[in-house]
Amino acid sequence: MNIAAKYRQASLYVGDLHADVTEDLLFKKFSTVGPVLSIRICRDLVTRRSLGYAYVNFLQLADAQKALDTMNFDLIKGKSIRLMWSQRDAYLRKSGIGNVMSDDQGSRGYAFVHFQNQIAADRAIEEMNGALLKDCRLFVGRFKNRKDREAELQNKANEFTNVYIKNFGDDMDDERLKEVFSKYGKTLSVKVMRDSSGKSKGFGFVSFDSHEAAKKAVEEMNGKDINGQLLFVGRAQKKAERQAELKQMFEQLKRERFRRCQGVKLYIKNLDETIDDEKLRREFSSFGSISRVKVMQEEGRSKGFGLICFSSPEEATKAMTEMNGRILGSKPLNIALAQKP
Numbered sequence: 272m273n274i275a276a277k278y279r280q281a282s283l284y285v286g287d288l289h290a291d292v293t294e295d296l297l298f299k300k301f302s303t304v305g306p307v308l309s310i311r312i313c314r315d316l317v318t319r320r321s322l323g324y325a326y327v328n329f330l331q332l333a334d335a336q337k338a339l340d341t342m343n344f345d346l347i348k349g350k351s352i353r354l355m356w357s358q359r360d361a362y363l364r365k366s367g368i369g370n371v372m373s374d375d376q377g378s379r380g381y382a383f384v385h386f387q388n389q390i391a392a393d394r395a396i397e398e399m400n401g402a403l404l405k406d407c408r409l410f411v412g413r414f415k416n417r418k419d420r421e422a423e424l425q426n427k428a429n430e431f432t433n434v435y436i437k438n439f440g441d442d443m444d445d446e447r448l449k450e451v452f453s454k455y456g457k458t459l460s461v462k463v464m465r466d467s468s469g470k471s472k473g474f475g476f477v478s479f480d481s482h483e484a485a486k487k488a489v490e491e492m493n494g495k496d497i498n499g500q501l502l503f504v505g506r507a508q509k510k511a512e513r514q515a516e517l518k519q520m521f522e523q524l525k526r527e528r529f530r531r532c533q534g535v536k537l538y539i540k541n542l543d544e545t546i547d548d549e550k551l552r553r554e555f556s557s558f559g560s561i562s563r564v565k566v567m568q569e570e571g572r573s574k575g576f577g578l579i580c581f582s583s584p585e586e587a588t589k590a591m592t593e594m595n596g597r598i599l600g601s602k603p604l605n606i607a608l609a610q611k612p
Contacts, residue, residue: 281308281329282357283338288312288323289348300347301327305334326357337522343383344414353385383414430482432459433507434489437474438500444471452477455491456484476507535581536609537591542566543600544573554599555579559586578609 285297294310301307312325329335335356343354386392392413400411415423436448449461456479463475479485485506493504508516539551552564559581566577581587587608595606 281332281335283327283329283335284324284355284357285327286324286353286355287350288321288325288352289350290321290323292321292325292347294325296347297325297327300342300345301329301338304329304338304341306330431506432479432482432485434477434479434485435474435503435505435507436477436492437503439471439473439475439502440498440500441471441473442498443475445475448475448477451497452488452492455479455488456481535584535587537579537581537587538576538607538609539579540576540605540607541602542573542575542577542604543602544575545600546573546577548577551577551579555590555594558590558593559583 292312294312297310297312298307301310306329308328308330310325310327313322314320315322327335327338329338339354339356342352344351346352384395386395396411396413399409402409402411434452436452439448443463445461445463448463449458452458452461459478459480461475461477464472466472477485477488479488489504489506492502495502495504542551546566548564548566551566552561555561555564560583561579561581563580564577567574579587579590581590591606591608594604596603598604
């Protein structure tokens with residue numbers, strides 16, 4: 272995929288904007304998701320007044336997707352904004368093809384409809400929820416952004432009644448597991464998981480009739496020694512919950528890394544092909560603490576440029592001042608502060 276195509280795909284249409292919304296305000300909002308390349312509010316050619324919509328171009332497609340998932344219908348200056356993938360083809364914009372989510376395999380099976388008022392939306396939900404469409408029963412409900420959905424999942428998680436237990440020995444069976452955990456409250460079901468031969472897999476589940484009982488079991492049994500085995504006891508999670516949790520951790524790490532590099536990242540050009548990550552780190556380590564060094568490569572060969580992240584702007588500035596133009600290998604370095612997109 273070429274660079275231009277990638278940026279086009281990472282572009283969002285932002286509609287229903289308040290007349291007083293500025294590019295700076297939109298930049299501050301959307302840059303919390305990820306690096307923003309550009310923002311353009313469309314204006315009247317004569318009066319220069321906002322036409323009520325804009326385009327936001329992200330550096331990464333994943334950040335555009337996250338903005339679409341988490342910021343649709345957010346309030347800016349008291350007005351709910353509407354987000355869609357940018358569609359520059361005028362024919363497609365007018366063809367009725369709208370917010371139907373799809374990927375390379377086709378429709379993902381869900382879509383969004385934006386009504387003019389709440390009454391029309393409520394009527395659509397009342398009449399269409401549960402209706403059959405091409406032998407499929409529809410679910411139609413009010414839109415909830417990802418933050419609201421995650422909050423609901425978290426609330427449900429905080430009221431868990433199912434407990435996951437692992438690291439017990441082969442001698443553990445359903446009856447013994449029930450005996451161990453029943454002192455914390457009434458159990459609805461107890462199951463030690465086994466393989467096709469009937470051998471214990473070393474983990475199981477206990478379902479309690481109340482959240483209080485499940486919570487107490489986790490608090491008192493997690494890390495407890497049973498026959499020389501330290502148990503792990505925690506809230507039983509569905510696969511989707513585990514994946515969401517891991518994704519959230521990854522996004523947090525990515526944001527933290529990006530935040531650490533803001534204002535302290537140097538862009539190094541004209542690198543000799545013999546310079547790798549370690550050599551570059553060694554040459555710049557005298558200027559301060561380096562959190563990240565990366566020489567960009569393609570098929571194992573240097574592309575002639577790289578990045579260095581220092582722990583403070585002062586260190587980065589000192590390194591740039593003293594190293595810019597210095598011969599490293601066989602070439603003079605060209606160094607600049609990496610600009611925030």
